[in-house]
Amino acid sequence: MSYRLYVRPLPPNAGNGEDSDACLFNWVLYDASGDAQAQGTGDLRSTIEQTLSQNGLEDVLLVGLIPGDEALFCVADIPAKQSRFVNQALPYAVEEQIAQDIESVHLALGLHTQEGYRVAAIDRDRMAQWLELFNGWSHSRLEAIYPDAALLPVTEGGWSVCLAGESAMMASDRGEWLSMQSANLGMFAHTLAAPSPEDVVTEVPVVVYGTESEFDEQQALLGELMAPGLLSVRREGLELMPLELLAHAHHNHLCRPINLCQREFSVKDGKASPLKPWKPLIAVAAVWFVVQVAVEAGMGFYYQQQADDLRQQAMAVYRESFPGDRRTHAGNVRRVVEGQLRTAGSGGPDMDFVTLMKYTGQQYSKVASTGSVTFNSINYSQSRGELVVDVRAETYDRLSALRNGLTGQGLDAKIGSVVNESSGARGRLTVSGG
Template sequence: MSYRLYVRPLPPFSDPGENPEDRLFNWVLYDAGGDAQAQGSRDRRSTIEQTLSQNGLEGVLLAGLIPGDEALFCTADIPAKQSRFINQALPYAVEEQIAQDIDSVHLALGPHTPEGYRVAAVDRDRMATWLELFRGWSHTRLDAIYPDASLLPMTEGGWSICLDGESTMMASDRGEWLSMQSANLGMFAHTLAVPPSEDVVAEVPVVIYATDTEFEEQQAVLGELMAPGRLSVRRESLALMPLELLAHSHHHHLCRPINLCQREFSVKGGKASPFKPWKPLIAVAAVWFVVQVALEAGMGFYYQQQADDMRQQAMAVYKNAFPNDSRTHAGNVKRVIEGQLRMAGSDGPDVDFVTLMKYTGQQYSEVAGSVTFNSINYSQSRGELVVDVRAQSYDRLSALRNGLSGQGLEAKIGSVVNESSGARGRLTVSGG
């Protein structure tokens, strides 16, 4: 079961990173079913980590909530749809809405709305400090950092307000959020009560969240808020601290916050890869594999070249010994030489009638059935055996001739006549 930990630091916020061990937090732990399993107020980081350890929890997703006034809400009207072009145009689209150098501001992109893209702008140095505050907690993995007011549940067509002591969090149905001093809430109410000149006067729904204690203490402020007649105000009592409202709203998707952990401040999602410690070794192995393949390919090419050179040298030697032989090539020179050596070893330098008949008969037996000998003549003076032969096709005659040539003999076919029943010709065989 996955757990999510919502952590909200308590003021002062002048330097979020100063004395992190002494900083106090409100926190609440939610399980995957949306039930709060544990919570605490004004606890140190070590206390929260100890609670997670005692419950045997690991890899808890941590959502850090920073004051709403740390991040400015703005919109960006960008016609592009590809994220690369959107990120390039984003600083120019919101520059006029931000009262500081745009290069010193971190911009986090939210979802697209009819008014444009929702954007959160936060000082780059402050964002780095907040990231450092929430990162590296034991038993957790930082998942997101949100402006706290952006987690208020949205009120359709109006505003949500949460009283939190001296400060007040507010969010509209457009996704806009802001924080202000509770004492200034009446002035904000009068601003909401004055409709634009082009609009028809209608009630603006406002939902106020607070504990019963807060409602009692802020009676004067609430009176100012409820005075304008255009506001339709509804109260919602909180049993515990406002953080539980924010966590409940986020877990049940009642809000549309913008995660500030983007681009250079992004945090990796998912569990750490089990191969991460082995990455250097894997890189070395990959390099070795590439080098080995390249070496094997190079050696193969080298040996192929050597083999080609050897074949060319062998053919050069053979051509030097048998300059008139045009049928022998590098592919069959070995077989031709072996046949010639066998003939030389068995019959000596002269090839007589018996020897020629022996090899011709052997090749005849290889093609028996498709070749017929009609007559055989032998010329002792020329050392030639002349065979009048008939075959089913000229290919069979060629097969007989090639077989004799493979034995080192000189074989020729002449006077070939193609007939309807096959082919006939004269096979002349000599010692070569």
Template sequence: MSYRLYVRPLPPFADPDQSPEAQLYNWVLHDASGDSQARGTADPRATIEQTLSQNALDNVLLIGLVPGDEAIFCVADIPAKQTRFIQQALPYAVEEQIAQDIDSVHLALGSRSDSGFQVAAIDRERMAGWLELFRGWEHLRLEAIYPDAALLPLTDGGWSICLDGDNAMLTSDRGEWLSIQASNLGMFGYSMAAPPSEDVVAEVPVTIYGTEPELEQHQSSISDLRGAGRLAVRLETIELMPLELLAHAHHHHLCQPINLCQGSFGVTSGKASPLLAWKPLIAVACVWFVVQLGIEAGMGYHLQQQADETRSQAMAIYRDAFPNDRRTHASNVRRVIEGQLRAMGSGGPGADFITLMKYTGDQYAKVPQNQSLSFNSINYTRSRGELVVDLRADSYDRMSALRSGLTKQGLQAQIGSVVNESDGARGRLTVSGG
């Protein structure tokens, strides 16, 4: 019987190289039918491995879940169908949606939708750390690593939300996911109410999952969400921890997550090859292939020499123009030049409404004493890519702190129409892509 172990590390996250034993996890063990056989909260890795050993379980599939804000959801509009061409075009297709050097980002390809391929982007160093955290467990074989919010069961035509302490995980039926503070749900409700296309939609269904104490704790945010517009909010009470809901949705294919273990971060299955019985025939085919390869190699050798010479000439011209650039090589010189030309033609990468709202909400949470800072109204202009927020604060310093935080994230943020009043100040914050 095939078992799956879903593991979700708890903050604060320990360094896998320095103190892996200090990391605690929530976990749940499922059998082949999807029934939960064991679970645990805030357990170290040794306890989980001991539980599997005591039950004589070996070669269990490990599903690692990382925080949803570790990976960014992107869409790549690539007309190609062959995987090789898609992988080659992928960095160019999502480069403008990511606010860091594309060479430092690991891209994982998901399924194809009407708007393009779904893509998860995560910092390479962070991905290496997560892979190290989940790899090498006793009695377990790593199968996949997913952003936790991506495993929420999808709500047809709308959004799914799962309350998780002070945070909330969100995903839409288009596959995008994110994690925010639960107190910001009311503010984010305006983006949920916005129709994803030009079609007129009467209501946008929203399903909120949470335990009874969490639903009661965040009653105010849920009320704000219901007042955000065309949202039809439905509450679903769960009896156990959110990980149980995520594992259930994944086992029953109620979600479409993107496995981050791809490419250089891929994992081997460790299973015996089903082609083992065909080994003699494969050996004969390999001999034929080697002979054919020798013939093709002789024909291609001359063409390869010409290609190498052409690349050398191209790099020589580039070195003459940029003598101090030591990072560019023949494999990426074309993309570097295209990126430089694109940067000269535009002020920087744009950002859609959801991205601007996410960064604005995150920086709002970091403003000291943010209770005195309130949003009166929010407007978004798609043609200009601008988010306009009417603010009110007890002092101009609060608004300035919010603007500074957004600027440090690489966005353009300006405060205008400032009016000082007896009880504080009000103004208009305009946020756009960096």
């Protein structure tokens, strides 16, 4: 189950870059189902980290909330849609809305609306201080930094106001936010109640959030909000601190804030991967696999070379003994040698008429049993050691089978003067000792 930790620093040490360990925080811990599991007010960072540790929580998503007046809301009218071109044009599109050198301002891009892109602008040095304050907490990793007022629930067509002591947070449905002194809310209400010449005069809905004690203390203020007559004010009571309202709205997507952790302040590179604890084992396994494949390939190449060398040696020995034989190769040398050995064992070195006739008769018996094969005449030349047989068969395949059988016995058999007739094939079979 994933947890999300919302932390909101308290003044005066919040984000000043000095003695950050002494900074106090209001905080609330939400689980994945949206239930608050723990909260605290005015606690040190070490106390919050200890709470996470005691509950055995790791890799908790941390959301940092900074005062709303630290960041300025702008609208950038940029016709481009590709993020690369939008980021290039962004500084020029909001430069006139910012009262300081644009080079010293960090710009964060939000949603695209009909008016243009929503943009949050914050001083670059201040953003670096806030990032340092929220980054590197034990048992958690920074997910986002938001202006606190931007997390108020959106009131369609109007404004949301949250009372928090002497200050008040405000946000509109256009996405803009601001923080001000509670005493100035009445003057701001008069501004809201004065419509522009283009607008149709209607009541502007305003939802005010606060505890019952806040409402009791701010009776006069609430009276000012309702006085103009063009504001439809509705009160929503809070049982606990305003931070829980902000966390609830963010967790349930009731607001559309702009994450300030973008571009050079992005924290995506620090996002923990679920495979991170296994990375060393994966690396070892990958190295072992590569080494194993290399060894297997090397052994295969080595054995292939050994086999080729043995074949070459065998053919070299055979060529020395039978220099005139050009038909024998490494693929059939074993069969030829075995045939020659059988022949040598049966007939000795001299192939006389009886021996040649013996082997020819044996093959004739095998071939004739499967088809018609006829010997018309038999001649033997003692000087050449050849047996010449005038043979007739149904097809040339029968003649070829007879010759192949003799060759398989290690003899030199050839068929010549082949004549294909209507009754079959006729040829001259010449057999010698090889």
